Amino acid sequence: MDEQLAARAAAAIMPTYGRQPVHFVRGEGAHLFDAAGRRYVDCMAGISMINVGHCHPRVVEAIQRQAGQLINVSNLYYTEPQIQLAEWITANSFGEKVFFCNSGAEAAEGALKLSRKAGEGTRTEVVALDDGFHGRTFGALSLTGQPGKQEPFLPLVSGVHHVDRDDVEGLEMAVNERTCAIFLEIVQGEIGVKPVSDALIRRARELADETGALLVIDEIQTGLARTGPLFAYEDAGIRPDVMCLAKSLGGGVPIGAVVAAPEYADVLQPGDHGSTFAGSPLACAAGLAACEVLADPALQEHVRAMGRRLLDGLEALVADGLAAEARGRGLMCAIDLEKMQAEQCVSGLLAEGFLGNNTSARTVRFLPPLVIGQDDIDALLDALRRVLTALG
Ligand SMILES: Cc1ncc(COP(=O)(O)O)c(C=O)c1O
Structure with missing residues (x-):
């Protein structure tokens, strides 16, 4: 070189x-x-x-077509590709509504804010997994269970507790009425492709139901057919409350998404969250083309x-x-x-x-x-x- x-x-x-x-x-x-x-x-x-x-020819064609028409205009206005991609995600997942952002870390941030708001000020804590990875911004880094990545930036967001990916008992002890969310990956990619135990994933779903916490599944790396099914949670046999997407969602163009189940679809209201670039016609047109390719059985x-x-x-x-x-x-x-x-x-x-x-x-x-x-x-x-x- x-x-x-x-x-x-x-x-x-x-x-x-x-x-x-x-x-x-x-x-x-x-x-x-x-x-x-x-x-x-x-x-x-x-x-x-x-x-x-x-x-991919379909992604290239979508980018070329959209780039010649409208690249971005902000979220002050309606654009067709953004609505189409949101409709595709909700039609192909548990989700009812989508918040678009620009990256995985931003999706984790959005999911964290949504969970905190759903917690109405009394649920302020989060449980996540040791060795997990959710991104490098402060909220996402706080969820990331890798002390080496966190140490130079302490103090981080408070109230985040980490348990081992196989430690069901530890999870039971960590989740309580102060917990607003349990954040999980189905397979921890960044640490070297370590699947989280099915027992822990299922127990996390039960604990979320019992305590009112949200189960947030980070599918940023596992999602969009990487593990076989469109989303890895499908094989785990659970339904998330919230899902984070990014990476392959844009076919290579930056985009992320927070996907919420019907109960949480309207938690974030005008003024609560936003991003200037997010959900641009260009990224969404590329994303829709990519998603249609990836949805092929x-x-x-x-x-x-x-x-x-x-x-x-x-x-x-x-x-x-x-x-x-x-x-x-x-x-x-x-x-x-x-x-x-x-x-x-x-x-x-x-x-x-x-x-x-x-x-x-x-x-x-x-x-x-x-x-x-x-x-x-x-x-x-x-x-x-x-x-x-x-x-x-
Ligand atoms: C599971 C998971 N969550 C979040 C992220 C952060 O995504 P980004 O690098 O787009 O911020 C990554 C990136 O590797 C990831 O693998």
Whole structure:
């Protein structure tokens, strides 16, 4: 990669990201191309942000059409694409109404404010999970159960309690009449694809019903067919009160959403919350095109089949002593290595032409575009085997 480009980035951009040494200029489906024209298999989908694949023709067409017509006009006025995307979300989920925002963290913030307002001043506490991730803004960071990410920014929003993803008893002790919301992911992605136990998810639903707290499901990473069904809560067999969406909702264009069940659909009233850019015609037109692609049952079946193939392959690496543990739900997979070599593994994969990411010193995560084909999955597994064998 061009060293001058990295130097310009270092000189002009705050150093908040550990970037891989590659400069992408084009994408198509599950493939990316660097400035030298080399092809890579994208096994990250922009951290599950482009489930439809790069430059999906329907998303490109929708963006081009909408960009030539009306890009944004604020929420002081009505626009057709925003209403259409809200109607699509509510027709395809438990939700009755949607608040649009621009990112995952903003969706978590919106859900937190909605929960606090529903708590009418007496319910001010929130229960979330250790290792969970909900974003980097102050409210979202307060929900995020990762002390290392929180410490430099203390004090955060007060009244947030964290319990382990398998600790049903801990959850029972933490939720009470002061709790306005229980925030959960169905699978914790950022920490290395760790599914939350079904027992805890179901108990969370019961406790929310018993105490009047809202059950808020963060589907920012798991949603929109990433795990197979359109939303991961469907497989967990529960109905959320509120759901957070972002990432793939815009087919790559920034957008987020807070989706509320009928009981909570009108909690936020004029003046309570807002965002200038949110729900723009451009983002919503792209989003509607992406969502229509992702709602195809054949694509969801493909996700289950490709996810099974990827997980089987990762498990074979474990069986052969090349890795310690493999986990997966649909096309959301991770592998724990025997040694702290995740960074070297990701670099080795990049050299082979595959993108993955290290969520910790020992864990490598894969979130490919959902349109990825069998040949690319098999090629990834072959490359991973070579890389792990070489690392020893
Ligand atoms: C589950 C979950 N919630 C929230 C977020 C925050 O989303 P954003 O980066 O768009 O703010 C992420 C991002 O990775 C996520 O995975």
